[in-house]
Amino acid sequence: MTTDKRFEIAILLSFVFMAALLLLFTPPNMDEFNHYHALACINYPNSWLHKYTESCDERLGLSLFGIIPWQRSYGYVGITYSILYYPLFLIWPHWISTKVLDLLLMMPGIYAAIKLLNVRLSIAILAMCCTFPILFYTFHNYGQLALQFSLLYVIPWLIYKTLLADSRSKWIKLNVLVAVLLAAGIESKIVFVYFVPSIIVLTLGACWHIRPNIFSLIYFLVIRLWPSFLLFAFLMYALFTADSPRLVWNGTEWIIKGTVPYYQALINFDINRGHKVSNLYLLYTLISNFWLNFYNAAGYYYGLKPMDLFFTGNWDWYGFLLSLPFWLCLIFLFIYYIRCRKRVENPIQLHILISVLVATAASLLAISYSSNAKWGHHILQPFFVFLGAMAMLLQFAWQNHRRIFYATATVLIVSQVACTIYVTSKRPIIHHDWQRMEALSYIKNHDLASRAIINHLSWGTYYISSLYGPKNQIILFQAPIADTVKLSKEYNKNIVYVICCSGNLPLLSETARSTYNMRLVYVGSGYAEWQIWTNADIDPENVKVITDGRVGMSPHNEYNKNKKARPPSFLPFDIPYNSQRLLPLVTPATQRIGYYNAITSRIRLLVSNTCPQDKYKNVRTWDRSPRIKVCNK
Numbered sequence: 001m002t003t004d005k006r007f008e009i010a011i012l013l014s015f016v017f018m019a020a021l022l023l024l025f026t027p028p029n030m031d032e033f034n035h036y037h038a039l040a041c042i043n044y045p046n047s048w049l050h051k052y053t054e055s056c057d058e059r060l061g062l063s064l065f066g067i068i069p070w071q072r073s074y075g076y077v078g079i080t081y082s083i084l085y086y087p088l089f090l091i092w093p094h095w096i097s098t099k100v101l102d103l104l105l106m107m108p109g110i111y112a113a114i115k116l117l118n119v120r121l122s123i124a125i126l127a128m129c130c131t132f133p134i135l136f137y138t139f140h141n142y143g144q145l146a147l148q149f150s151l152l153y154v155i156p157w158l159i160y161k162t163l164l165a166d167s168r169s170k171w172i173k174l175n176v177l178v179a180v181l182l183a184a185g186i187e188s189k190i191v192f193v194y195f196v197p198s199i200i201v202l203t204l205g206a207c208w209h210i211r212p213n214i215f216s217l218i219y220f221l222v223i224r225l226w227p228s229f230l231l232f233a234f235l236m237y238a239l240f241t242a243d244s245p246r247l248v249w250n251g252t253e254w255i256i257k258g259t260v261p262y263y264q265a266l267i268n269f270d271i272n273r274g275h276k277v278s279n280l281y282l283l284y285t286l287i288s289n290f291w292l293n294f295y296n297a298a299g300y301y302y303g304l305k306p307m308d309l310f311f312t313g314n315w316d317w318y319g320f321l322l323s324l325p326f327w328l329c330l331i332f333l334f335i336y337y338i339r340c341r342k343r344v345e346n347p348i349q350l351h352i353l354i355s356v357l358v359a360t361a362a363s364l365l366a367i368s369y370s371s372n373a374k375w376g377h378h379i380l381q382p383f384f385v386f387l388g389a390m391a392m393l394l395q396f397a398w399q400n401h402r403r404i405f406y407a408t409a410t411v412l413i414v415s416q417v418a419c420t421i422y423v424t425s426k427r428p429i430i431h432h433d434w435q436r437m438e439a440l441s442y443i444k445n446h447d448l449a450s451r452a453i454i455n456h457l458s459w460g461t462y463y464i465s466s467l468y469g470p471k472n473q474i475i476l477f478q479a480p481i482a483d484t485v486k487l488s489k490e491y492n493k494n495i496v497y498v499i500c501c502s503g504n505l506p507l508l509s510e511t512a513r514s515t516y517n518m519r520l521v522y523v524g525s526g527y528a529e530w531q532i533w534t535n536a537d538i539d540p541e542n543v544k545v546i547t548d549g550r551v552g553m554s555p556h557n558e559y560n561k562n563k564k565a566r567p568p569s570f571l572p573f574d575i576p577y578n579s580q581r582l583l584p585l586v587t588p589a590t591q592r593i594g595y596y597n598a599i600t601s602r603i604r605l606l607v608s609n610t611c612p613q614d615k616y617k618n619v620r621t622w623d624r625s626p627r628i629k630v631c632n633k
Contacts, residue, residue, distance in 0.1 A: 003402070003406070007122070007406065007409065008122040010413065011122050011125055011130060012125070014130050014416070014417055015125060017420075018130065018132070018135055018416065018417060018420040019135065019139060021420050021421065021424045022135065022136060022139045022140060022420065022424065023099065023139060024424075025425075026136075026139070026298070026301065026423070026424055026428070027301075027432055027433060027434045027436065027437060028095050028098075028140065028464065029140055029141075029300075029432055030431075030436075030459065030460050030462060031144075031463070032098065032140065032144060033095070033098065033463035033464050033467055034054075034073060034074050034077060034144070035073050035074075035077050035082070035144040035188070035189070036081055036085050036089075036098065036463075036467055037073040037074065037077075037082070037463060037467075038071040038072060038073040038078075038079040038082040039082035039086060039089060039467065040463070040467040041056035041071060042071060042082075043089075043471075044466070044469075044471060044473060044475075045471065045472070046472060046473065046474045047475070049474055049487060050466075050474075050475060050476050050477065050479070052478055052479045052480075052483075053477045053478040054462065054477050056466075060072040060073070060075075062242040063242060063243050064238050065238060070242060076190045077144075077189050078188050078189070079187070080147070080184050080187050080188035081144065081147070081188055084105070084147075085097075085098065088100060089467075093467075093468055094468065095464060095467075095468065099138075099139050101146075102138045102139065102141070102146040103138065105146040105147050106128075106129070106138060106146055106149065106150055107150075108150050108154050109128075109149055109151070109152065109154055110125065110129070110150075110153075112150075112153040112156075112157035112158075113128065113153040113388060113391065115157055116153055116156060116157045116160070116202070116206050116352075117352060117356075117388055117391055117392050117395075118348070118349065118352075118392075118395070119391045119392060119394070120395060120398065123394045123395050124391055126391075126394065126412065127387045127388075127390045127391035127394060128384070128387050130412070130413060130416050131326070131387060131412075132294045132297065132416045132419045132423070133294050133297035133380050133383060134149070135416075135420070137297065137380055140298070140301070141377060144189065145189070145191070145377055145380075145381065147185065147188055148185055148188070148189065148191070148192050148381070149381070149384050151181055151182075151185045151192070152195055152198060152199060152381075152384065152385060153202070153388070154181065155178060155181055155182065155199050155203070156202040156203040156206050158174055158177060158178050158181070159206075159207070159221070159225065160203070161174055162174040162175060162224055163207055163210060163220065163224050172227060175225060175228040175231070176227070176228075176231060178228045179227070179228040179229075179231035179232040179235065180235075182228075182232050183232055183235040183236065183239070186236070186239070187239060191378065194366045194367055194378070195363070195381060196366075197359070197362035197363060197365070198359040198360070198363045198366075198381075198382070198385050201355050201359040202356065202388075203221070204355060205351055205354065205355020205356065205358075205359075206352065207221070208351045208352075208355070209349075209351070280368070283364055283367070283368050286367075286379040287364075287379070290380065290383070291383060292320060293316055293319045293320045293323055294319060294326070294419050295318070295319025295320075295322070295323070295419065296316070298423045301426075301428045301429065301432045302426050302428060302429060303429040318422060319419070319422065319423075322415055322418050322419040322422055323415070323419065324415075325412070325414075325415040326412060326415055328411075329411050329412055330393070332408065333390075333393035333394065333396070333404075333408060334393060336393075336396075336401075336404060337393055340400065340401075341396075348392045348393075348396045352392065353389060356385060356388040356389045356392070357386075357389055360382050360385045360386045360389070361382075363381055367381065394409065430500055430529070431460035431500065432460065433530075435524040435530045436461050436530055437464075438524070439498060439522060439524070439530045440461060440464060440465055440498075442532060443465075443496065443498075443532065446536075448494070448536055449465075449473040449475075450470040450472055450473065451494055451536060452493050452495060452496045452534060452536050453476065453484055453487050453488050453491070453493050453495055453496065454473065454474065454475050454476065454498060455478075455484045455496065455498070456498045456499075457497055457498065458499045458530075460500065461498055462475065462477035462478075474487065474491065484497075494534060494535050494536035495518070495534060496532060496534045496536065497532070498530070498531075498532055499530070499531050499533070500529060500531070501529035501530075501531060517535050518533045518534065518535050519533065519534060520532075520533050521533070521538055
């Protein structure tokens with residue numbers, strides 16, 4: 001086997017390893033499923049009953065030209081992701097299948113980048129998939145931009161093919177495809193307009209050798225792409241003039257009052273800030289926090305506020321040190337290219353490299369106008385463009401000096417794998433913790449979704465619960481308790497409340513006495529403290545209970561009082577909490593059951609999404625203390 005083949009295998013294995021870590025040790029974010037909410041609203045007949053926060057009623061419905069019904073997933077998120085996900089949803093209705101969709105959506109972008117930038121497949125995978133921020137947002141993207149990332153390179157490549165089309169039928173088909181993809185990018189999420197400057201610059205760079213004059217090239221583009229412009233304008237007119245009912249809460253129910261245009265708020269695009277220093281300040285803080293510290297790309301999961309890290313002294317030096325080799329390699333490759341470009345036989349195309357760098361600057365400038373750019377999934381868009389330059393520099397090293405390529409690629413792979421291990425060793429904040437999934441598994445395990453109304457009173461579980469379950473399920477989000485009781489009487493169903501102790505527990509515990517004999521049947525014994533309350537009949541021996549005798553309390557309350565005490569395991573099967581962490585490698589939990597059992601059990605949870613029917617008296621805890629059942633008050 002040649003050295004090149006070994007390196008290609010190493011790149012593929014590093015990608016698989018990083019992806020496995022992110023899937024097994026980083027829980028899904030509820031916002032990832034926001035973009036598939038139209039599918040949840042359409043696929044479940046009772047979804048229209050949810051008229052509260054993130055509703056499925058008429059507030060998100062549209063009427064194109066007053067005739068064609070159209071369902072949004074959110075105020076600025078359309079139905080495109082739901083349509084793309086629907087075939088996979090039918091085959092495998094599980095949250096992991098959304099990750100498969102993201103990978104499938106990234107493949108056209110990687111293929112287009114290979115053709116556009118003239119790089120090898122293994123190098124494109126190394127640059128765009130084995131870079132931690134991009135891989136993290138492919139598998140755990142609370143902003144969901146996989147399609148937009150892919151279109152960054154797909155559209156310029158299709159435009160290039162359109163200019164060179166040798167038949168009229170092919171020319172028309174490519175024009176239609178370009179217009180439809182542009183419209184789909186905007187319909188799926190309006191933030192796609194931030195990508196447009198980069199797409200324009202990349203298109204000019206890719207087509208430069210056809211007409212090496214800016215004015216001649218622009219004229220040629222207009223002549224060859226006029227069908228795309230017309231079709232795109234028509235689709236945008238239909239989209240942005242579509243009416244959506246304006247519903248107003250009158251204290252007892254929602255009423256329709258007037259209409260509002262589609263995407264009224266658009267994208268919080270603040271053109272008036274363009275001349276202010278705050279734009280440069282925003283770019284500086286975002287680059288210093290996200291680009292120089294890859295760990296912060298996942299900081300949303302761990303309660304970090306990246307805008308404050310640099311100036312408050314809360315800098316994550318470990319994450320920075322793991323990110324530093326990436327930039328050192330890139331600087332070295334760029335210097336090597338500048339010094340050797342004129343002395344080699346196969347230099348990379350300079351106009352393509354310049355266009356990628358200019359496209360990155362254009363993206364940064366566009367991002368600076370967004371009031372939502374403080375989070376990573378916006379600032380990572382220009383970073384994704386920038387990775388094209390890295391791929392071209394790696395290709396240059398591969399063509400002209402293999403040892404330099406092997407050395408830099410090895411450093412890149414090791415640093416990115418180490419960054420992934422470092423991030424997945426962290427413990428997510430309460431509303432992102434694995435315990436949410438175990439609470440949903442408990443509901444599924446006891447068949448509560450088909451015989452009860454499930455009201456998610458805390459953020460973190462609603463979108464996932466609304467998408468996966470029996471056809472007759474009724475899922476609510478932050479609905480008033482009185483309305484939930486009313487629906488339960490009307491539809492003759494029990495009630496289930498899913499809450500987090502840090503949120504609405506006091507409200508529910510006070511109200512529980514007057515709502516049907518509500519009982520606490522599930523409480524997490526870890527730090528996250530997710531709880532399930534219900535009045536449904538459940539086998540008492542399968543009720544997960546708390547260790548003190550008080551309603552509304554859990555072991556974590558006692559743990560807070562005594563920080564030296566170890567928290568008991570919250571998993572509803574035999575895995576203590578620390579076993580889902582990779583660092584440190586030796587813990588009391590791993591000494592007790594080992595990582596093999598921890599990983600295999602985690603895989604069982606991911607694949608089945610259900611908890612085993614084991615009796616909870618056999619669940620191990622940190623102190624092996626017995627479980628004490630909670631009596632109804």
